[in-house]
Amino acid sequence: MTNAIEAEGLRRSYSGDFEAVRGISFTVPRGEIFALLGTNGAGKTSTVELLEGLAAPSAGTARVLGHDPYRERAAVRPRIGVMLQEGGFPSDLTVAETVRMWAGCTTHARPTAEALDATGLAGREQVRVKQLSGGERRRLDLALALLGRPEVLFLDEPTTGLDAEGRRDTWDLVRALRDGGTTVLLTTHYLEEAETLADRLAIMHRGQIVLSGTPAEVTAARPARIRFTLPEGVPAARLPLHLRAAEDDGRVEIRTGSLQDDLAVLLRWAGENDIRLDALDARSASLEEAFLDIAAGRAGEPRPLAPDSSHAPTGPDSAAAPTASPAATASDTSLASEAVR
Amino acid sequence: MSSLARVPSRIPSRIPSRFPSRARLVALGRAELTLLVRNRTALFGALLVPLLVVEAVRSSLRSTDLGKAGTSVAEVAVTGAMGMALLIGVYSNLVAAFVARRETLVLKRLRTGEPTDPEILTGIALPAATLALLQCAVLAIGGIAVLDLPAPARPELLLAGAVLGTVLLTTLAAATSAVTRTPESAQLTALPLVLVSSIGSGLFVPLSVLPERLASVCELLPLTGVMTLVRSGWTGGAEAGDLLGAAATAVAWIALSVFAVQRWFRWDPRR
Secondary structure (H helix, E strand, C coil): CCEEEEEEEEEEEECCCEEEEEEEEEEEECCCEEEEECCCCCCHHHHHHHHHCCCCCCEEEEEECCECCCCCHHHHHHHEEEECCCCCCCCCCEHHHHHHHHHHCCCCCCCHHHHHHHCCCCCCCCCEHHHCCHHHHHHHHHHHHHCCCCCEEEEECCCCCCCHHHHHHHHHHHHHHHHCCCEEEEEECCHHHHHHHCCEEEEEECCEEEEEECHHHHHHCCCEEEEEECCCCCCHHHCCCCCCEEEECCEEEEEECCHHHHHHHHHHHHHHCCCCCEEEEEECCCHHHHHHHHHCCCCCCCCCCCHHHCCCCCCCCCCHHHHCCHHHHHHHHHHHHHHHC | CCCCCCCCCCCCCCCCCCCCCHHHHHHHHHHHHHHHHHCHHHHHHHHHHHHHHHHHHHHHHCCCCCHHHCCCHHHHHHHHHHHHHHHHHHHHHHHHHHHHHHHCCHHHHHHCCCCCHHHHHHHHHHHHHHHHHHHHHHHHHHHHHCCCCCCCCCHHHHHHHHHHHHHHHHHHHHHHHCCCCCCCCHHHHCHHHHHHHHHHCCCCCCHHHCCHHHHHHHCCCCCHHHHHHHHHHHHCCCCHHHHHHHHHHHHHHHHHHHHHHHHHCCCCCCC
8 A cells, every 4th residue: 555645536515505625536645745735715624624534525535544534533543643724722721731631642652842842842831822822833733743653644734823934844844754754734825835845736726626746747837927117118019029928007027938038038128228127037937826827716727737636627718827818917917816815 | 843753664553442541531531620620610610509509408498397208408408419519510511611622623623633532522521520429429428427417328329329410411411512602601501401400300309299290290300310319329218119210210311312412412613
């Protein structure tokens, strides 16, 4: 058995006809970090809860370490660690009391000090949970998830509420765990987190996986972007014709599949015409592009990049992004940014 | 952050057991006891109410002749106080505790770990239940030492009544939590059983002084069987058939509330 997690056609309905998970399939091999990425309400948590065995799917099957996590709870629980999206600790217990309670419920628990040390909570043992900062509570949650030396670790938005340093520490810890053989399934809405941490990722939208693969695969099909501001009196219409440019309030954005060539054309043009490009910014395709397109409802790639994204919808506007008319592209991008915030 | 030990490449003997794990019950119970001690209102309510009951009953019944009902003021005061210790200390407290743990996602969190569902509920109930049983013991000893009660005629019935009552009120509390939205409203949803029991289950008024038809309805109330056992423990002299009926009533209510818990108990806040 090489797959730690297998999801096949998972669906989850809530009372009131709302279907939060609409046919999700993916697998996570042992020792891999897999990220579920999506906006709020995309169905990430609902999916993870099915795999954690907190709820039974309304259709499809979930397997964790070869077992049904809901029906064979007793077989799966001792081998997994779960970090929920929200704490769930009695606020009147201290950190030490909370860890001690959890350790008493855990087979082969790590020493308390080791777990608290790993999550940077050493020295906070006597503090009541209600007096911890939001970030410290996330670390406590992580400490409990690690306590049983899990083979599979579920992390639901592990770094939400952490400062930049805390986030980096958590990433280092998750990588160290992966290097030690732990399989990690994490959800996040931080693109940077998925991009730097995940071996593979899937982008969810409205209960389905619309794009999946390695971060490189997911971004490979995306256009790069050049942005700059033209001086007063120089209309965007004077730009070399073949550049697909969109102007929005003096700020110009060019989307391109060949960043180096188009940037060279642009800079030569500016040099020859003695035009100064203010706030020039050129960047290669990123996960952000893919994500923003999907968040805005333009499912990026109609064709699956990996076998497990076979459920990707192929709507009429699926392939709109790269070929959109310049004006539409600019306004859609700003809409998309709204959607992410 | 320091480095962590690697995941062991083993699967040591982890045989899932059907029996509750003592280690887990102790861990959960200990945390819950800490919370109970830190929740002054609940703790003092549970500890003081039975003592107040003893005093209230004694002063209000002092002039009443209870000889006809085959009982005494001191006996009514002590059995009534035991009933209240169970109702307030176990039932009311646990309705609030179950709801509070559910609404703060503690139940959900515990379910991500190794404890089974019955272990979680038992662990949470453990301190309040132990405390109530201790209180019953203190009341019995106090009744004998301070109120000059004769020693219980059949202590094993007293014990059986207290234990059955604790189990029954714990499961009823879990069932009641399903219809309770917030820990605050637990005071309201727990009220009907507390009132009905204190009037109709023979906590203070022996059923034998009620009209016959009313008494036979009251026999079927959840706590009546328990109180019959407790009272018979003090006075002795109950017929075997009555005792069996009382125990059967209590067990039937336990079965009913276990069914209700399996069916309707909520582990998640309603969203």
